Amino acid sequence: MFDSRHIRSFHEVVRTGSYSAAARSLGYTQPAITQQMKALERSVGTVLFTRVGRRMRLTEAGEALSRHAGIILGNINAAEQQMNAITGLRTGRVRICAFPSANATLIPEALARLAKSHPGVRVELQENEPPESLQRLVDGDCDITLAFHYPGLHEDVPDEVMEIPLMEDQLTVLMPARHPLARRRSVRLVDLADERWIAGCLRCRANFLHECAEQGFAPDIAFTTDDNLVIQSLVAEGLGIAMMPGLVLNFLRHREVTGRALDPASRRQVSAYALREHLRIPATALVLEELKAVAANRIGC
Known part of the structure; x- marks a missing residue:
């Protein structure tokens, strides 16, 4: 039977490369880390580290345990989250990974609502575009992912992931306020065929090229x-x-820039994603509810 403290210390030794660095990171003394590693080696029945000069190297058993240590600690963290949630959401941690425009709009409003209703719930924020953000969810690096997809450009998600639709985000054309077409309420993409363009992330660029091709x-x-x-x-x-x-x-930060809706309208779907089993964790469910409430207020924007 492994002691979770020993696994955590072992994981930190592997990450930092030495007993002394792991001790500093975890707030232990170096002798304490040494004793924990000896106890862990007794548990597994073999040595986990060898020394080559001043460097530490994992043995075959150490390599095997290292591959499992992150998963073990992740499962322990999930268990701690559930236990904290049962106490009435007085504490808890939710890790969110979202794309930049969501981090600048939906996320701050949702977190402000959460801070008022449940100040003990801690939210940690990361930033990534899809599909990398979805992979981080599958890898266990976050608890909720906010991502988007365009019509006809929606990849499948693993069975263990649940998609929660939040809103449709209407696409616009950013142009100088002095542009001749800026006087219109909406613009046709084909009327801008001779313009020079600025393209964004890979997914947005792929949709942009697709829509232009549709317009010839x-x-x-x-x-x-x-x-x-x-x-x-x-x-x-x-x-x-x-x-x-x-x-x-x-x-928008520039008075010289204005946005005009596309005619016909073009939209992307913004959704939240979470592992199905994590939907039963109250802190995760609570954050999802706040995100749905904020998105509902922006529908049509």
Whole structure:
């Protein structure tokens, strides 16, 4: 039977490369870490580390245990989360991974609501575009992922993952406020066929190229960047225009930039994702409810 403290210390020794570094990280003394590793080796019945000069190297048994240590600690963490949740959500931790425009809009409002109703629930925020963000969920690096997909460009998700639709985000064209078409309430993509364009993330770019192809033209993409503020700055200087999600309009920083809806309307689906088994964890369920409430208020934006 393994002692979870020993597994945690072993994992930290592997991560940091030495007993002394692991001790500093965990707040132990080096002799304490040494004793824990000896106890763990007695439990497994063989040595886990060998020394080559000043460096520590994992034995075959150490390599095997290292492959399981992260999973073991992850399961322990999940158990701790459930136990904390049962006490009435006085404590708890939820890790969210979201794409940039969601982190700038949906997430802050949801977390503000959560802080008022359940101040003891801690939320840790990460940022990634799909599909990398979905992979982080499957790998156990986060508890909730916010991701988006476009019509016809939606990949399958594993059976253990549940998709919770939040909202449809209408696409817009960012253009200089002085642009001739800025006087219109909406614009047709084909009317912008001769413009220079600024493309975003890989998924957005793929949809943009698909929609342009549907309209019978190949866009002149002059710049490519994942940074929304960089895109705004390039547009403000008249260096190009960009097809962007409507959420971006909530944090426009340039008075020289305006957004116009596409005609006909084009939208992307914004969803939250969580492992099915984690939906029973009250802290995770609570955060999902807050996200659904905030998204419902933005439908149609």
